[in-house]
Amino acid sequence: MSPGHYLALSAILFTIGALGVLVRRNAIVVFMCVELMLNAANLAFVSFARMHGNLDGQIIAFFVMVVAAAEVVVGLAILMTIFRTRKSASVDDANLLKY
Amino acid sequence: MTRAITAAGVLAGQVADKQSGEPFFFWLLAIVSVLAALGMIFMRRAVHSALLLATVMLCLAALYAIEGAPFLAFVQVIVYTGAVLMLFLFVLMLVGVSSTDSLVETIRGQRLWAGIAAIGFLALLVAGLGNAALGDSAGLAKANADGNVIGLARLLFKDYVFAFEATSALLITAALGAMVLAHRERTTPKPTQRELSQRRFASGGDPGPLPISGTYARHNAVDMPALLPDGSPSELSVSPVIAARTDTSVRHTDLEGASETDVIAADVAAVRRTTEDAADAGDESRAAYKAAGPAAGPATGTEGEA
Structure with a gap:
């Protein structure tokens, strides 16, 4: 399999994730779509690592995973706070930049 | 002339980086992951989306294993499917499992234009990939000679050691941030049992237990x-x-x-x-x-x- 196949799969998954971010209203599902985009980027990194024959791409994918884990923790905590005050997890309901 | 050179390069690459059965597993995992990803954005229930995202992540873990990244494959299963996704499900349970997305568009034609933009973006990406001189993969046989984990550790603790240390600071900050954000400061005193009982009778509903x-x-x-x-x-x-x-x-x-x-x-x-x-x-x-x-x-x- 050439790296082109893997990169095409990565591009398709990334696009699906971006579409989900644009289309979905539930903030948790939006977060999941962001995770899908990060995973697609990871697949591209791993493919490039194999294409170039060194492990730097895998290291970058590893760092992406770490940052994604931190991002999920903080993002879900923010979501919980918003849900507690507004009783809703929809991105449409959090449209007022005031208390 | 150039085409002959490229073809020779491709042939050499395929010989150097050949794995039996890779096309079969690639196409299987690719089809499953794309279908699961599409299902993820079209399912109305958030729990179904989470389960389909787990499918995508497991498929990607298998693809990492095929691509000579066994450490990342295991980290993908443990960290993503095990920890991150369980955190998602945990928050989903707190928010309410039965919540479904509303199908009302707040911006008119948003879905249509989002779909058109996604197709355009995909065309752009694929065109860019098609024009790039990707050649064929060199393979990780040399880089993984001492084992994938040892190779990664060598890079991580030599070339990327500063980024690695910065990561630890990031993780501590994230943990503290989550604790601060998820902690609720109690602004009113906790209601006593007497007050709760009075409230139950004052509301005029069912003071006793429900059937x-x-x-x-x-x-x-x-x-x-x-x-x-x-x-x-x-x-x-x-x-x-x-x-x-x-x-x-x-x-x-x-x-x-x-x-x-x-x-x-x-x-x-x-x-x-x-x-x-x-x-x-x-x-x-x-x-x-x-x-x-x-x-x-x-x-x-x-x-x-x-």
Whole structure:
């Protein structure tokens, strides 16, 4: 399999994730779509690592995973706070930049 | 000329980086992951989306393993599928499993334009990939000569050691941030039991406990609503989460094909019969009951003899 196949799969998954971010209203599902985009980027990194024959791409994918884990923790905590005050997890309901 | 060189390079690359069975697994995993990703954005329930995202992540883990990254494959399973996704499910349970997305568009034509933009973006990406001189993969046989984990550790603790240390600071910050954000400062004193009781009576609702599921019903399952004395099923007796998931009022429909009203009428008749039997509890009926049912208690037995 050439790296082109893997990169095409990565591009398709990334696009699906971006579409989900644009289309979905539930903030948790939006977060999941962001995770899908990060995973697609990871697949591209791993493919490039194999294409170039060194492990730097895998290291970058590893760092992406770490940052994604931190991002999920903080993002879900923010979501919980918003849900507690507004009783809703929809991105449409959090449209007022005031208390 | 250039084409011949590229073809030769591709051939050499394929020979250097050949894995038997890779095309089969690649196409299988690619199709499954794309279908699961599409299902993820089209499912209305957030829980279904989470489960399909787990499918995508497991497929990607298998793809990492195929691509010579066994460490990342395991990290993907443990960190993403194990930790991150469970965190998602945990928050979903707190927010409410039954919540579904509204299909109302707040911006008119947003879905259409988002779809068009996605197709355009995909075309752009694929065109860029098609124009890039990708060649073929060199393979990780040399880089993974001492083992994938050892190779990664060598890079991580030599070239990327500063980024690695910065990562630890990031993780501590994230943990602290999550604790600060998720912690709720109590602005009002905690209500005492007395205040809670007064509030319950002042609201004028049901001060006592709600009816228990399965009362006077055929099963005592939690999704079986209780029958009220007039025969109507009481939705109050079923947890709202279960009531939202299934239509609990039709639960009394018999498996033998009778209609709902027939079954409820039969249930009510059975309840009335039992009540009447207990009401005219003369000596004869009590004796008949004792003769019919050997499970009669010892108390009634001694009473009858006396």
